[in-house]
Amino acid sequence: MKRIIIVLILSFICLTQITAQQFEQLAKTPPMGWNSWNKFGPNVNEKIIMEMADAMVSSGMRDAGYKYIVIDDGWAVGRDKDGKIIVDKKNFPHGIKYLADYIHSKGLKFGIYSDAGTETCQKRPGSRGYEFQDARQYAKWDVDYLKYDWCYHGTQNAEASYKIMGKALRAAGRPIVYSICNWGQYKPWLWGAKVGGNLWRTTEDIQDRWDAMIAIVDKEKELSKYAGPGHWNDPDMLEIGNGGMTTEEYKTHFSLWCVLAAPLMAGNNLRNMTSETKAILTNKEIIAMDQDKLGKQGFCYRDAGDYEIWIKELANNEKAVCLLNRSDEVKKVQVNFNVLIKANNNYWRPDSYKLADYRVRNLWEHNYLKLDHKSIIFVKMPPHSVKVYRFIKK
Numbered sequence: 001m002k003r004i005i006i007v008l009i010l011s012f013i014c015l016t017q018i019t020a021q022q023f024e025q026l027a028k029t030p031p032m033g034w035n036s037w038n039k040f041g042p043n044v045n046e047k048i049i050m051e052m053a054d055a056m057v058s059s060g061m062r063d064a065g066y067k068y069i070v071i072d073d074g075w076a077v078g079r080d081k082d083g084k085i086i087v088d089k090k091n092f093p094h095g096i097k098y099l100a101d102y103i104h105s106k107g108l109k110f111g112i113y114s115d116a117g118t119e120t121c122q123k124r125p126g127s128r129g130y131e132f133q134d135a136r137q138y139a140k141w142d143v144d145y146l147k148y149d150w151c152y153h154g155t156q157n158a159e160a161s162y163k164i165m166g167k168a169l170r171a172a173g174r175p176i177v178y179s180i181c182n183w184g185q186y187k188p189w190l191w192g193a194k195v196g197g198n199l200w201r202t203t204e205d206i207q208d209r210w211d212a213m214i215a216i217v218d219k220e221k222e223l224s225k226y227a228g229p230g231h232w233n234d235p236d237m238l239e240i241g242n243g244g245m246t247t248e249e250y251k252t253h254f255s256l257w258c259v260l261a262a263p264l265m266a267g268n269n270l271r272n273m274t275s276e277t278k279a280i281l282t283n284k285e286i287i288a289m290d291q292d293k294l295g296k297q298g299f300c301y302r303d304a305g306d307y308e309i310w311i312k313e314l315a316n317n318e319k320a321v322c323l324l325n326r327s328d329e330v331k332k333v334q335v336n337f338n339v340l341i342k343a344n345n346n347y348w349r350p351d352s353y354k355l356a357d358y359r360v361r362n363l364w365e366h367n368y369l370k371l372d373h374k375s376i377i378f379v380k381m382p383p384h385s386v387k388v389y390r391f392i393k394k
Contacts, residue, residue, distance in 0.1 A: 148165055
């Protein structure tokens with residue numbers, strides 16, 4: 001009997017260690033997927049979610065790296081006498097586990113939504129006081145991702161509230177990516193990783209407008225040192241394809257999110273994407289910049305008001321450069337690649353770069369530049385546009 005007890009204890013310790021290791025491996029690169037909110041708000045149902053999973057596969061987005069299908073607010077309607085969360089049976093007649101199984105059958109992962117307060121933003125049941133119970137339920141449903149909001153929180157302390165759910169997710173034993181969504185209040189980049197978060201919102205909700213999108217970018221400029229493998233600054237979901245910006249502006253939106261090593265959570269209707277939207281969202285060369293294993297968030301190297309240069313250091317001593325025309329007018333800019341290859345920021349160890357060791361690739365036009373001995377070119381940039389280049393080791 002004593003031997004059996006010892007074996008059981010050792011088995012439990014081993015299982016606990018394995019689970020802890022699995023949590024540590026979550027979100028080593030910024031999560032990529034789709035979330036229902038930006039397009040559908042609370043008007044979600046089983047059919048929509050399943051069709052989005054189908055479209056993620058058929059559109060090529062899964063092959064481009066997107067894997068999470070996340071239901072946002074609107075799936076729950078109450079709690080039973082034991083406190084168990086009640087699913088909206090009208091809109092999700094087969095239940096959440098059925099939906100998770102369907103999504104998993106497509107080679108994708110499944111995400112769900114809750115709130116740290118007493119109610120969600122749509123006044124559905126929040127998780128306050130039910131954190132461990134809800135986390136166990138998510139684990140039973142085979143959930144892979146939790147977006148955890150911050151409505152109806154009263155006088156709650158943000159760090160303490162998010163810490164409770166972080167502990168609950170680990171106690172439930174299923175590795176679940178933990179997305180902290182408190183809109184940048186109380187500086188979650190300072191404590192998000194400590195409470196188990198894999199990503200944390202840095203701003204209020206994005207809007208499908210140029211001025212709103214670019215304002216979010218401005219708020220990311222001082223946050224690069226807080227991001228890295230397993231823990232990411234989150235400037236909110238993508239609006240690409242929802243109609244409020246031009247194709248050029250959406251290319252800028254996507255490029256900047258990838259420079260920022262941001263989570264890439266599409267928010268459009270995947271079932272009827274235009275060819276332009278699909279081309280933006282599945283640009284594998286831009287995505288590779290976001291998903292680079294070094295995990296460095298880009299920084300603003302030069303701020304000239306309506307013209308900026310952003311730099312993102314990459315693995316293998318490579319580097320990406322994003323030129324940004326914020327103005328409403330066409331700009332013709334001089335680009336000196338000998339200068340850009342040496343650009344660094346004081347958060348990181350400066351390295352010795354020689355342009356002769358690299359080829360320079362245009363990541364939107366998918367070609368290599370032919371540079372002369374001066375390595376200077378003049379680039380014409382439309383309003384609200386970007387040029388993105390990558391220095392690739394020869």
